[in-house]
Amino acid sequence: MSQDWTRATAYDIREAVKSGAVRAETVTQAYLDRIAAVENQVLAYNEVWNDHALAMARAVDAKIAQGEDVGPLAGVPIGLKDLICTTEGRTTCSSKILANYQSPFDATCVERLRAQGAVFLGKLNMDEFAMGSSTENSATHQTRNPFNLECVPGGSSGGSAASVSANECAFSLGSDTGGSIRQPAALSGCVGLKPTYGRVSRWGLVAFASSLDQIGPLTKDVRDQALALNAICGHDPRDSTSAPLEVPDFTACLEGGVEGLTIGVPKEYFTEGLGDEVRGKVEAALNVLRDSGAKTVEVSLPHTSYAVAVYYIICTAEASANLARFDGVRYGYRHPEAKDMREMYVLSKSEGFGPEVQRRIMLGTYALSSGYYDAYYLKAQKVRALIKRDFDRAYEQCDVIATPTTPTPAFKFGAKTDNPLEMYLNDIYTISLNLYGGPGISVPCGQSADGLPIGFQIMGKVFDEAAILRTAYTYEQRSGVKLAAPELAAS
Amino acid sequence: MEFETVVGMEVHVQLDTESKCFCPTSTDFHAPPNTNVCPLSLGLPGTLPVLNKKAVEYSVMVGLALNCEISRWSKMDRKNYFYPDLAKNYQISQYDLPLCHGGWIEIETSAGKKKIGITRAHLEEDTASNTHEIGGGFSGVDFNRCGIPLLEIVTEPDIRSAEEAYAYLTALKQILQYLGVSDCNMEEGSLRAEANISVRPKGSEEFGIKTEVKNVASFSGVQKAIEFEVARQIKVIGEGGTLVQETRGWDADRGITFSQRTKESAHDYRYFPDPDLMPIVVDEAWENELRERLPELPAARRARLEEQYAIPPYDAMVLTLSKGVADYYEAAAAAKADPKKAANWIMGDLQALLTEAKQEIEDCKVTPDNLAAMITLIEDGTISGKIAKEILAEMFASGKAPKAIVEEKGLVQISDTGELEAIVREVLAGNPAQVEQFKAGKDRVVGFLVGQVMKASKGKANPQMVNDILTKQLKAL
Numbered sequence: 001m002s003q004d005w006t007r008a009t010a011y012d013i014r015e016a017v018k019s020g021a022v023r024a025e026t027v028t029q030a031y032l033d034r035i036a037a038v039e040n041q042v043l044a045y046n047e048v049w050n051d052h053a054l055a056m057a058r059a060v061d062a063k064i065a066q067g068e069d070v071g072p073l074a075g076v077p078i079g080l081k082d083l084i085c086t087t088e089g090r091t092t093c094s095s096k097i098l099a100n101y102q103s104p105f106d107a108t109c110v111e112r113l114r115a116q117g118a119v120f121l122g123k124l125n126m127d128e129f130a131m132g133s134s135t136e137n138s139a140t141h142q143t144r145n146p147f148n149l150e151c152v153p154g155g156s157s158g159g160s161a162a163s164v165s166a167n168e169c170a171f172s173l174g175s176d177t178g179g180s181i182r183q184p185a186a187l188s189g190c191v192g193l194k195p196t197y198g199r200v201s202r203w204g205l206v207a208f209a210s211s212l213d214q215i216g217p218l219t220k221d222v223r224d225q226a227l228a229l230n231a232i233c234g235h236d237p238r239d240s241t242s243a244p245l246e247v248p249d250f251t252a253c254l255e256g257g258v259e260g261l262t263i264g265v266p267k268e269y270f271t272e273g274l275g276d277e278v279r280g281k282v283e284a285a286l287n288v289l290r291d292s293g294a295k296t297v298e299v300s301l302p303h304t305s306y307a308v309a310v311y312y313i314i315c316t317a318e319a320s321a322n323l324a325r326f327d328g329v330r331y332g333y334r335h336p337e338a339k340d341m342r343e344m345y346v347l348s349k350s351e352g353f354g355p356e357v358q359r360r361i362m363l364g365t366y367a368l369s370s371g372y373y374d375a376y377y378l379k380a381q382k383v384r385a386l387i388k389r390d391f392d393r394a395y396e397q398c399d400v401i402a403t404p405t406t407p408t409p410a411f412k413f414g415a416k417t418d419n420p421l422e423m424y425l426n427d428i429y430t431i432s433l434n435l436y437g438g439p440g441i442s443v444p445c446g447q448s449a450d451g452l453p454i455g456f457q458i459m460g461k462v463f464d465e466a467a468i469l470r471t472a473y474t475y476e477q478r479s480g481v482k483l484a485a486p487e488l489a490a491s
Numbered sequence: 492m493e494f495e496t497v498v499g500m501e502v503h504v505q506l507d508t509e510s511k512c513f514c515p516t517s518t519d520f521h522a523p524p525n526t527n528v529c530p531l532s533l534g535l536p537g538t539l540p541v542l543n544k545k546a547v548e549y550s551v552m553v554g555l556a557l558n559c560e561i562s563r564w565s566k567m568d569r570k571n572y573f574y575p576d577l578a579k580n581y582q583i584s585q586y587d588l589p590l591c592h593g594g595w596i597e598i599e600t601s602a603g604k605k606k607i608g609i610t611r612a613h614l615e616e617d618t619a620s621n622t623h624e625i626g627g628g629f630s631g632v633d634f635n636r637c638g639i640p641l642l643e644i645v646t647e648p649d650i651r652s653a654e655e656a657y658a659y660l661t662a663l664k665q666i667l668q669y670l671g672v673s674d675c676n677m678e679e680g681s682l683r684a685e686a687n688i689s690v691r692p693k694g695s696e697e698f699g700i701k702t703e704v705k706n707v708a709s710f711s712g713v714q715k716a717i718e719f720e721v722a723r724q725i726k727v728i729g730e731g732g733t734l735v736q737e738t739r740g741w742d743a744d745r746g747i748t749f750s751q752r753t754k755e756s757a758h759d760y761r762y763f764p765d766p767d768l769m770p771i772v773v774d775e776a777w778e779n780e781l782r783e784r785l786p787e788l789p790a791a792r793r794a795r796l797e798e799q800y801a802i803p804p805y806d807a808m809v810l811t812l813s814k815g816v817a818d819y820y821e822a823a824a825a826a827k828a829d830p831k832k833a834a835n836w837i838m839g840d841l842q843a844l845l846t847e848a849k850q851e852i853e854d855c856k857v858t859p860d861n862l863a864a865m866i867t868l869i870e871d872g873t874i875s876g877k878i879a880k881e882i883l884a885e886m887f888a889s890g891k892a893p894k895a896i897v898e899e900k901g902l903v904q905i906s907d908t909g910e911l912e913a914i915v916r917e918v919l920a921g922n923p924a925q926v927e928q929f930k931a932g933k934d935r936v937v938g939f940l941v942g943q944v945m946k947a948s949k950g951k952a953n954p955q956m957v958n959d960i961l962t963k964q965l966k967a968l
Contacts, residue, residue, distance in 0.1 A: 085536070093536070203537065203538070206537050210765075210766035237541065240769050241767065241769065321580075373763070
């Protein structure tokens, strides 16, 4: 029997490994072979850990051989976005300033995944410090969209999305500050979920914007989301913003259908700027859910038009402080020609950070500056409260909110790099959710005429991941939409 | 023109918690450089702060002791600036909502008692320490200190003289030590004081241009720095010059202040709420719980000691300067020592021994029980006060009980009349000149003769009895 394990879901791999139908090492080797075959076209990884992955897989096999308990992710090979700290390999954030940085500790989610038997394949490319929507801001290289190698995979978790769609891992972890999981999942044709802020510990996640960042999985289907979330969610005393709440078994939340569920459809999301193809596929997706017994109601999120502006003030302000620590004093890049302390700072940062990161640090510094704080940062916080209130009010009328994930499918390399504002607008449907704090999932709902994936976003109330998982799972089952990237020629 | 001094103080106190303000790492910064560090104290990416509850409790206790209002809701902010001793290049501090605000402290100077307003007390983290003495043209940074909790206590500009500033610092330190929240060691930097100093024409309501004097290593240094700075400012004004708002350092060796940094180069710290930390909520129940945990504070204890033990106000003041001494005193009194005598011994001989040995009373080998026992030995006539001084020194050195020393060295007082009469006779026979002087009416020689008797008895003679016997024999001559 020659099953291609790289096309299997994490769930199927886990079942097969646990039952002894296949060795974890065999599965991991299959993924490593797949990476060797297609990675020169996709370029999803910053670093692949051949030996480490095989050692982890063999450890799982050894446990099984001795009849020991292996976790619910036994032998599942996964990839990690390169801003999640790992003691193995480097943690570069796809930045020159951390090009050789090795973390002395594992992120909480990494510890938890390891404890559940997952196998780590390596670190995935991203926009530098998660700032971007196309992964073109990586200091290392450009990751390609497996559905069309001339297009971007989305970002900032572009490597995380592309690796899943190209079957270079069973699932991956990304991080979502303004859409950085959901947008690349939509553009690259996989399932991406941003959990509620506080659901997943941020210990070991290199901070971009602390009040918005959240780690989440990118998977091949919705059931794998539940499996991955079960592993990474839960209170962590090392993160003060992590919620001390019980976490339900998400795999038990999938079934049950959407009969009686009310889906809010915000009118502000279906206006000018939404591409026709995306609109058509999203409306078709809503029909599938209606046919499955859900009710849809029009809701209003009246402050939606301010979300992008509010987001870019808050995230840049927080980033300007979060990234101050990269100064060449203790670790990371230090300019070799700096002659004094001031030059060490100026030259190390000017050379170590790419242009988008520098732009955001300057924007944030400006927004916090004396005399501007009230007009920018404080005002933005006030509008953020209004945006939160929009969601609270909308959820009085509905259980979940459904929208497109992005206005258009994936775009070509360089198409938006000259105009940062146009790039920022690609996150217009995903940003509000981070400002609100609730969970959101993007599931594939079809392809454009050019064969590019289109994403359907379902957002939930805070800590109600169960509702969006059940809605997305029902949609996935009923619609029969299952995207597969075109065959990539083996090198 | 006559000028008035206006001073406001900023004091940074390291809180004596076991672990740092935002991580579980030890606060012991005597350890070899960069050994009490962790990913958080080094500002490594991916780390997050978790607020030390004890640091909040200590801060609130200080606030309560300083009669402050405790904020029901406060938050931590990020203060942004670049310096190698600041691992994250921002310091977690409190900006517009300090934990404690609006209090006062009572001080006492030669002019009497006075209240100094406390503007605020807020919690923040200490920085690392830089050293420029590692050689090779390099500077070193020791992150052991980075993240130790600091409480910054700021006064109103209520202080009107260098002496008041000294009294303020003394009173504050006393309270902090009573609370047991800091060792207040200025030399080691666990208490750092900065003075904002200005002068204005007497009667004026407006403040003059202030200078901030930093890095002073002692309270008396602060007093001297203020005296110098006030005189300097008055001189500049008198000569028609203009003062600049600036930070000045204190050169203790030369006794002068010197310019360090002017206002133009001041930072824009871009404070904003730290999104990694939750708001700090101190509800009424928690505040009350902490209020109940407050020990008796210096002023209250001083009043109680004065009344309970019927000792003079001065004694009560000296004995309550440090909590350790007050505890020691009360323990001795509880062991049945005469309260006034115990006060005298502690303030006098024992304090002298401690000062000479550079020891704190907490480390003293003379237990309060043994001191009380020694005083009782004097009372019941077993030893003389003079011998007691010797015995105390021995107790101080060895920690032995006074009775054991008395027996070991045969220091029991001679109170036998016959024996004493014999010694007196010998002394009088040996000092005919002094006897003649006495006969000529010079009473003062009695003191000399008593001294000779004590000497002859190796200090063991009962002084009262010697006096009596000597007077009797002289008169009989």
